[in-house]
Amino acid sequence: MAMRGGSRARYVTVRTLWACALAIVLADVARFALVDRSSVGSGVLDEISHFATGLLVLGALRSPLRRPFSTGLLAASVLIDLDHVPLYLGASWLTAGAPRPYPHSLLTLVVVGVIAAASSGRVRSFSIGALVGLIAHFARDTAEPSSGVALLWPVSYHTVSIPYFIYAAAMGALLAVGIWRARSAASQSPRPGVDAVGGAHGRRGYAPATWG
Ligand SMILES: [Zn+2]
Numbered sequence: 001m002a003m004r005g006g007s008r009a010r011y012v013t014v015r016t017l018w019a020c021a022l023a024i025v026l027a028d029v030a031r032f033a034l035v036d037r038s039s040v041g042s043g044v045l046d047e048i049s050h051f052a053t054g055l056l057v058l059g060a061l062r063s064p065l066r067r068p069f070s071t072g073l074l075a076a077s078v079l080i081d082l083d084h085v086p087l088y089l090g091a092s093w094l095t096a097g098a099p100r101p102y103p104h105s106l107l108t109l110v111v112v113g114v115i116a117a118a119s120s121g122r123v124r125s126f127s128i129g130a131l132v133g134l135i136a137h138f139a140r141d142t143a144e145p146s147s148g149v150a151l152l153w154p155v156s157y158h159t160v161s162i163p164y165f166i167y168a169a170a171m172g173a174l175l176a177v178g179i180w181r182a183r184s185a186a187s188q189s190p191r192p193g194v195d196a197v198g199g200a201h202g203r204r205g206y207a208p209a210t211w212g
Helices: 014-033 040-061 068-088 106-118 121-142 164-187
Strands: none
Touching (some): 014 040, 014 164, 040 121, 040 164, 068 121, 106 121, 121 164
């Protein structure tokens, strides 16, 4: 549901934020239980979690949906993993020596950052969103148990990894911030009695007591 009352912009709702958190938990529990994490099924579960991670970031940033920034963020959150396709087809030239394909590195952030700096308007907004989405993606990848990311490629093949609980804590923090921001926006809605999650509260400025 979208924010109403004075703005046509649509945002990630509280309900969607909770759904994202639940999706990450369920998908990761299922994925980590799989014997073969390189399978297509594991990949699908991973992309669900990546997309949900992107939505949690959007919610915390309170970025309106259907804007270039948000589109770039969500697209990059998932599409960077297209670089796995050559390996699925049997070609290791994009992965040899690293746990993930070479575009999973800071070099990609630099390239996208240069595009953002050199562009303007919608392209710039899209690129900045893509940059944020890539950072979110790499953060999740570095937290995958028994894996990691060669962030410094081509300078080094050193694998960077962080404990999964750090990623989980970060998602919890994004969830909390996203809910808080949605509720704050709802309480400031210029339309009496209507908040960002579509609930009626009777008068302007009412602060909901419960989270939905
Ligand atoms: Zn990835």
